[in-house]
Structure formats: C-alpha cells, structure tokens
Amino acid sequence: MKALRSTRCPVSTTLDLIGDKWSLLIIRDIIFQKKYTYNEMLESVEGIATNILANRLKFLEKNELIIKRGLAANKLKKEYVLTEKGISMLPIIVEIILWGTEHLVEQEQSAVFKEIKKNKAKTLKKYTALLKERLHDVQQSN
Amino acid sequence: MKALRSTRCPVSTTLDLIGDKWSLLIIRDIIFQKKYTYNEMLESVEGIATNILANRLKFLEKNELIIKRGLAANKLKKEYVLTEKGISMLPIIVEIILWGTEHLVEQEQSAVFKEIKKNKAKTLKKYTALLKERLHDVQQSN
DNA sequence: CAGGATCCCATAGGATACTG
DNA sequence: CAGTATCCTATGGGATCCTG
Numbered sequence: 001m002k003a004l005r006s007t008r009c010p011v012s013t014t015l016d017l018i019g020d021k022w023s024l025l026i027i028r029d030i031i032f033q034k035k036y037t038y039n040e041m042l043e044s045v046e047g048i049a050t051n052i053l054a055n056r057l058k059f060l061e062k063n064e065l066i067i068k069r070g071l072a073a074n075k076l077k078k079e080y081v082l083t084e085k086g087i088s089m090l091p092i093i094v095e096i097i098l099w100g101t102e103h104l105v106e107q108e109q110s111a112v113f114k115e116i117k118k119n120k121a122k123t124l125k126k127y128t129a130l131l132k133e134r135l136h137d138v139q140q141s142n
Numbered sequence: 143m144k145a146l147r148s149t150r151c152p153v154s155t156t157l158d159l160i161g162d163k164w165s166l167l168i169i170r171d172i173i174f175q176k177k178y179t180y181n182e183m184l185e186s187v188e189g190i191a192t193n194i195l196a197n198r199l200k201f202l203e204k205n206e207l208i209i210k211r212g213l214a215a216n217k218l219k220k221e222y223v224l225t226e227k228g229i230s231m232l233p234i235i236v237e238i239i240l241w242g243t244e245h246l247v248e249q250e251q252s253a254v255f256k257e258i259k260k261n262k263a264k265t266l267k268k269y270t271a272l273l274k275e276r277l278h279d280v281q282q283s284n
Numbered sequence: 285c286a287g288g289a290t291c292c293c294a295t296a297g298g299a300t301a302c303t304g
Numbered sequence: 305c306a307g308t309a310t311c312c313t314a315t316g317g318g319a320t321c322c323t324g
Contacts, residue, residue, distance in 0.1 A: 001296090005188065010242025010255065011170050011235065012163075012188060017246075020296085021154075021161055028153050038306045046147065046154060049298050054307055076304095076305050085245055092237040093153065099234055100152025103227055104159075113152065143316095162316085180286050191318050196287055218285050218324095 001059040017063055018089070022048055022056050027065065027086065028093060031127060032112050036079040065089070069138055081138050087131045094124055143201040159205055160231075164190055164198050169207065169228065170235060173269060174254050178221040207231070211280055223280045229273045236266055 004016040018024045025045050029035040035044045042053055057080065060066045065086035071077040097116055101109060109117075116123045146158040160166045167187050171177040177186045184195055199222065202208045207228035213219040239258055243251060251259075258265045 004246070008247055008250075009167075009170075009188070010239050010247045010251075012167055013246045014238050014242040015163060015166060019161055019163055019166070021157060022297095024157060024161070025151075025154055028151075042306095046151070047298090050300095050307075051309085052297055055297090057307095074305080078306065088244070089241060092234065092241055095234040095237050096156050097152050099231060100156040102230070104146070104155045105150055105152045108150075109152075164317095184286095189318090192287070192320095193289085194317055197317090199287095220286065 001055065004063075017065070018092075022052060023060060024093065024096070026053070026056055026060065027082070027089060030066070030080060030082055030086075031090065031093065031131065032110075036081070037077060041080075060086075067138070081135055082131055083135065084132070087128060087135065090124060090128055090131070094120060143197065146205075159207070160234075162198075164194060165202060166235065166238070168195070168198055168202065169224070169231060172208070172222060172224055172228075173232065173235065173273065174252075178223070179219060183222075202228075209280070223277055224273055225277065226274070229270060229277065232266060232270055232273070236262060 001020070002016075004013050018027075022045065025048075026041060029041055029044050033044055035041050038053070038057075041057075042048065042050060045053065057066070057068075061068060064083055066080045066082055068078055068080055071079055094116055097113055098120070101113055101117060112123075143162070144158075146155050160169075164187065167190075168183060171183055171186050175186055177183050180195070180199075184190065184192060187195065199208070199210075203210060206225055208222045208224055210220055210222055213221055236258055239255055240262070243255055243259060254265075
C-alpha cells in the first residue's frame with residue numbers, strides 16, 4: 001500500500017485508504033464479528049494471507065484508523081481497536097452492506113445485517129456507541 | 143477485474159465491484175461531473191490510462207451498473223448512463239465524500255461536496271432524481 | 285471518437301517456512 | 305501468539321501506437 005493520492009477529491013483519497021480487497025473487511029470484522037487479534041482475523045477474513053494481513057494492519061495503523069495494544073492478561077497477545085476516525089467509517093460500511101444485500105447477495109443474512117436493513121439509524125447509533133465505549137476503555141487502561 | 147467472490151458477505155462482494163482505485167471514480171464523474179463519454183472521462187478521472195478505463199467500463203457494464211448507448215447526433219459518439227442499480231450506489235459515494243472531507247481533505251471543496259455536507263438527504267434526493275430522469279430519457283429513446 | 289493491441293514494469297498477493 | 309522472511313506468480317496498470 002502506497003501513500004494516498006494527494007488530490008483534493010475526497011473520493012479518490014478515501015479510496016486510497018480502503019479501495020482494496022482487504023482493508024474494509026478487516027474493519028468489518030472488528031466491528032461486527034468482534035475479531036480483535038491477529039489470528040482471529042487470519043481465520044475470519046476470507047482467506048487472507050498472513051503477510052497481507054500484517055501489511056494492512058500496519059497501513060491502517062499508520063493512517064490512524066486502528067490502534068494496537070498489548071493485553072494485560074497475556075503479554076504476547078495484542079488486540080486492535082478502532083480509533084474515532086475508524087469508527088466514523090461505520091456509515092460507509094453500513095451503506096455498502098445495504099447495497100450489497102439489495103443487489104448482490106440474496107441468501108440468508110447474518111443477524112447484524114438484518115438489523116441494519118430493519119433500522120439503519122438505530123443500528124448505526126448502537127454500534128457507534130459500543131465501539132466508542134471500547135475505545136475509551138482502552139485509552140483509560142493506559 | 144475478475145469475477146466476484148461468491149460469498150454470502152455483502153461487503154466483500156461489493157468490494158469486488160468497487161474495491162479498486164478506479165471504478166468508483168468513474169461513477170463519481172458520471173454523477174457529479176457530468177462526464178458521459180469516453181474521452182471526457184479520460185481527461186476527468188485523475189490520470190487513468192486508456193486501457194484501464196476501457197476495462198473498467200466493460201466491467202461496470204457487465205455488472206449492470208452502467209449502460210452504453212450511441213448518440214443520435216454523432217454515430218461515433220457513445221455515452222454511458224447509470225442504471226437503477228448504479229444510481230442506488232449514490233448513498234455509498236455520499237458517505238465516502240462526507241468521510242473524506244471530514245478526515246482527509248481540508249482544502250476548498252467543490253460546490254457539490256459542500257451541498258452534501260450541508261444537507262445530505264436533500265442532495266441525495268436531488269441527484270437521484272436527476273439520474274433517474276436521465277436514465278428514463280435514454281430508455282425512451284430506444 | 286471510442287476503444288484495441290502491445291510492451292513492460294511494479295506490486296499485490298498467495299504459499300510456506302521461520303522467529304521473538 | 306503475532307508477526308517476518310522469502311519466493312513466486314498473476315495482474316494491475318502506465319505509455320504509446322494503432323484502428324473501425
């Protein structure tokens with residue numbers, strides 16, 4: 001992943017951040033699947049290679065969408081947490097979910113996706129609150 | 143561009159459609175910059191190569207986000223029009239614009255982007271109506 | 285004008301083995 | 305457990321020239 005296109009268009013610069021096959025899936029899993037650690041993500045994100053996952057996590061961290069911290073319980077274990085900037089990406093993901101369920105995927109949906117379809121605003125609020133709570137917990141424990 | 147990942151996750155399948163550097167920029171230009179023809183896009187989309195543009199247009203057409211039609215005035219000239227499916231992608235782009243203007247791009251914004259920031263729902267409605275009108279015009283002239 | 289054809293390079297990304 | 309290191313391939317994508 002290279003530097004962002006230095007243009008004045010918010011669409012192209014944002015695409016430089018999440019316009020690839022993987023970044024948004026990682027964020028999706030942090031948000032909806034509660035996958036916070038490296039190996040959890042390795043299993044959860046559909047077939048991502050270990051070097052690619054490492055690369056993306058670093059890239060997302062560098063661009064301040066996530067932060068990494070060690071877990072007190074186990075010094076070896078690290079977990080990733082969405083920053084405020086990362087959390088504010090939720091509306092984008094929600095719209096993508098809505099579009100995808102409407103136009104591409106017809107099968108049974110996960111509970112969260114149904115929830116979004118049923119009441120977007122409410123679900124958005126709920127998950128934003130959850131994520132902020134988690135972020136603040138992490139910031140306090142420093 | 144390959145086939146879509148056949149998964150049940152709407153995020154990953156949608157990313158297979160627009161999770162690249164270019165596709166969404168093409169759609170952005172059709173919507174906001176009123177770039178409808180090949181050469182207009184070639185100039186407008188930041189430095190895209192001719193083979194890449196052709197590739198993406200074909201891919202978007204194949205996935206029914208755009209349709210192509212010849213212009214009566216000039217048999218050689220073609221123009222691209224968003225389908226209903228393509229138009230319904232507008233909320234995704236709007237959220238990306240909002241996020242990008244908030245977190246990445248600080249400079250003066252284009253009028254449209256300011257409009258979105260000021261009143262998202264209204265702007266969404268307005269552009270959706272405009273695009274549908276154009277689509278119906280095209281469908282009638284067949 | 286709307287693309288196709290070609291050439292070529294950089295890099296995304298898969299597989300696997302290894303390490304602090 | 306959380307990555308690194310390496311090797312290798314596919315393909316994204318730039319530049320340029322060509323054509324119906």
